[in-house]
Amino acid sequence: MRLGRRLPRAFFERPATEVAPDLLGRVLLRRLPGGERLAGRIVEAEAYMDRDPASHSFRGRTPRNDVMFGPPGRLYVYFTYGMHFCMNVVTGREGEGSAVLLRAAEPLVGFTAMAARRGTDDVRRLCAGPARWTQAFGIGRPQNGADLVRGRDVYLLEGEPAPRSRIVRTTRVGVNVAIDRPWRFVIRDDPFVSPGRPAGG
DNA sequence: CGTTGGATTGGCT
DNA sequence: GCCAATCCAACGC
Numbered sequence: 047m048r049l050g051r052r053l054p055r056a057f058f059e060r061p062a063t064e065v066a067p068d069l070l071g072r073v074l075l076r077r078l079p080g081g082e083r084l085a086g087r088i089v090e091a092e093a094y095m096d097r098d099p100a101s102h103s104f105r106g107r108t109p110r111n112d113v114m115f116g117p118p119g120r121l122y123v124y125f126t127y128g129m130h131f132c133m134n135v136v137t138g139r140e141g142e143g144s145a146v147l148l149r150a151a152e153p154l155v156g157f158t159a160m161a162a163r164r165g166t167d168d169v170r171r172l173c174a175g176p177a178r179w180t181q182a183f184g185i186g187r188p189q190n191g192a193d194l195v196r197g198r199d200v201y202l203l204e205g206e207p208a209p210r211s212r213i214v215r216t217t218r219v220g221v222n223v224a225i226d227r228p229w230r231f232v233i234r235d236d237p238f239v240s241p242g243r244p245a246g247g
Numbered sequence: 248c249g250t251t252g253g254a255t256t257g258g259c260t
Numbered sequence: 261g262c263c264a265a266t267c268c269a270a271c272g273c
Contacts, residue, residue, distance in 0.1 A: 128266030130255050147254055177255050220254050
């Protein structure tokens with residue numbers, strides 16, 4: 047498939063609710079410490095806005111969410127449930143706390159390395175979930191704040207953006223507040239979308 | 248300082 | 261459907 051060029055800074059300097067659907071079909075590239083390359087096509091993403099009760103940024107800037115408030119186009123990685131990492135693309139203007147959670151991807155390059163990290167050969171489960179994807183791609187604390195526009199270890203390519211007609215808008219997974227906001231975007235009928243368990247509340 | 252619960256996942260009933 | 265795993269940021273005293 048077509049990979050295209052890198053997404054420019056301006057791509058990210060928009061509201062998360064605009065960036066999230068526009069990320070579907072784009073390609074995340076990862077260069078592992080050993081030099082091996084991994085690639086995945088984004089099929090599911092969620093927007094987290096400034097002053098959004100479900101967002102980590104809701105209660106203001108802290109050491110944990112600091113990257114969210116920085117310049118757009120960087121990676122915000124957080125640790126949760128004592129064992130998982132999730133990654134976000136920082137959006138909006140510097141000073142705002144908004145980002146897009148990367149929830150699922152179709153593996154394109156590096157199946158063997160992903161399978162080894164994930165402990166499964168099932169291609170459909172390598173990157174189908176935010177913590178599964180970071181595990182498959184070797185994303186953790188060291189990648190928090192990584193610049194996707196200029197960095198070489200993790201970055202985004204244009205890929206083939208999903209047509210609007212193929213994009214489905216639903217409610218976000220695992221959030222128990224602001225559950226009325228339909229800010230989860232997926233490619234319709236794509237087999238690599240996460241199982242996405244329903245949230246309570 | 249102590250408590251709480253989390254943008255999840257995998258395993259079991 | 262239910263629950264444990266396992267850390268730690270955020271918040272209240």
